Amino acid sequence: MATCETCGNEYDKTFTVISDGRSATFDSFECAINAMAPVCTHCSCRILGHGVEASGKFYCCAHCAHKEGHSALVDHV
Structure with a gap:
């Protein structure tokens, strides 16, 4: 069995992410x-979808990017 790197649980069905x-x-x-x-960068939520990126910073959506001054960004559709 392997051990989860986040919670320390030993489990027989772990998986590896690279x-x-x-x-x-x-x-x-x-x-x-x-x-x-x-x-x-704006709201501190985890980005689980595509998100958007500007000037090397990541945002969960265009709305948050706009709040940080990146008005040209749009959400992926």
Whole structure:
């Protein structure tokens, strides 16, 4: 059994996520999200969808990007 890197649970059905050269093992999507999902620069929520990016910063939606002065951004459809 492997151990979840977020909660420490030992589980026989863990999975590994590889992103930007970083590899981590988790027992649930919830733990993976908490460890690896980017955070919106404006509202601090976890970005679970596409989000938007401007000047190297990530936003959960165009509304939050607009609040930070990036008025040209639009949500992905």
